[in-house]
Amino acid sequence: MSEKADVKSSRMQKGRKTINYLQKLKDEGTPIVQMCPGPRDQFWTMAAEMADVDICRLTVPGDGSDPEMQIKLAPYWIKCVRNAAKIIHINFYMQTPTYASKEAAVANGALYIYLTELSSVMFKADSLLPMGITNETLKYMTDNYLVVFGHIGALSGWQTSCQGGYKRLGQTAESAMEVFKMGYEYQENGMMAMTIELTPIEVTNAIAKKLRVPVISIAAGGAADGCEMVDFDTFGMMPKLASHAKVYGEFFPFAVEAYMNWAEDVREHNYPEDKHGYHMDAAELEKFMNALEKF
Numbered sequence: 001m002s003e004k005a006d007v008k009s010s011r012m013q014k015g016r017k018t019i020n021y022l023q024k025l026k027d028e029g030t031p032i033v034q035m036c037p038g039p040r041d042q043f044w045t046m047a048a049e050m051a052d053v054d055i056c057r058l059t060v061p062g063d064g065s066d067p068e069m070q071i072k073l074a075p076y077w078i079k080c081v082r083n084a085a086k087i088i089h090i091n092f093y094m095q096t097p098t099y100a101s102k103e104a105a106v107a108n109g110a111l112y113i114y115l116t117e118l119s120s121v122m123f124k125a126d127s128l129l130p131m132g133i134t135n136e137t138l139k140y141m142t143d144n145y146l147v148v149f150g151h152i153g154a155l156s157g158w159q160t161s162c163q164g165g166y167k168r169l170g171q172t173a174e175s176a177m178e179v180f181k182m183g184y185e186y187q188e189n190g191m192m193a194m195t196i197e198l199t200p201i202e203v204t205n206a207i208a209k210k211l212r213v214p215v216i217s218i219a220a221g222g223a224a225d226g227c228e229m230v231d232f233d234t235f236g237m238m239p240k241l242a243s244h245a246k247v248y249g250e251f252f253p254f255a256v257e258a259y260m261n262w263a264e265d266v267r268e269h270n271y272p273e274d275k276h277g278y279h280m281d282a283a284e285l286e287k288f289m290n291a292l293e294k295f
Helices: 019-028 042-050 067-084 102-113 135-143 157-163 173-188 201-210 251-267 282-294
Strands: 032-036 055-058 089-093 127-129 149-153 193-197 215-218 226-230
Touching: 019 032, 019 089, 019 193, 032 042, 032 215, 042 055, 042 067, 055 067, 055 226, 067 089, 067 102, 102 127, 102 135, 127 149, 135 173, 149 173, 173 193, 173 201, 193 201, 201 215
Parallel strands: 032 055, 032 226, 055 089, 089 127, 149 193, 193 215, 215 226
Antiparallel strands: none
C-alpha cells in the first residue's frame, strides 16, 4: 500500500455501485468490500467511499429500546448518509416490525429504496436487508421489484434465540447443508446477494462458489465473494478484539490525543490564534466600544 492513498471525493463522480455492478464483481472473481459504520455516521461512510469500498450496510442509530423512533428516523437517516456518499452501495438494514407482514415489507421497502425524502432517487438506499425474512415475504418483495439482500449462517438480533444464541453454525455436514439450503431458497426467491456469518472457512467458500449471487463473509473466515467488517472492529473500538477481526487503525488513541492537544492549547491560550478569526474595521470598532460603554 502506498504511503498516501489516492482518494477522490464522491461529489466528483456520477456512477452508483448498483446490484449489477456487485454481480459483475462476483462473476469476474473480484472481491467485494463491505463495511458497516459502527457509529452509524455519514462521515465514516464518506471516508469508506473515498477509499473505494463497495457496500455500506447501514443501520439506523439507536440501541433497540425505541424501535418506533428508529423506524420514523429511517428515511431521514438514509438521506443524510446518501448525501455524504453518492456512489457506495447502501444496503439498508430494515427494522423487524417493518417487514412483519409481506404488505408492510413492500410498503416500507419502497419508501427506503424509491421514495426516500421524497421521490428523489439521489437519496435512496440501493438494497434492503430484512434479517431472517421468510421466503414468502421475500418473494412478495422481489415480485414488487425491490432489491433484497439476505443473511445466512448465524443470525443476529431477535432471531438469535431460535438458534440457541449467537454461535457458530455449519460445523457438521447436516448443519452446513441447512445453511446452504437457506441461501439457495433465498436465491431462487429473488434475493440478489447475501452475507454469511460464523460458518467454517470451507463451508463459507463452498456456498459462495455454489450460489449465483454474491455471498459476502462476515466473521466466517472464508474469502467468499467478499468480506464485511464492522467499523468498531476495523478501528479497534471494542474492549476485546473479536477472533475474526483485524484492526487497521487505532481510533481511540488518535481521538484522545487530538482532544488532549486541543484542550491543552485552549488552557494555555494557544488556541484560538489571531489567524483563526478576523478583525473589525477600526472606525466601526471605536463606535461600537463607545456605544457599549454608554449602555
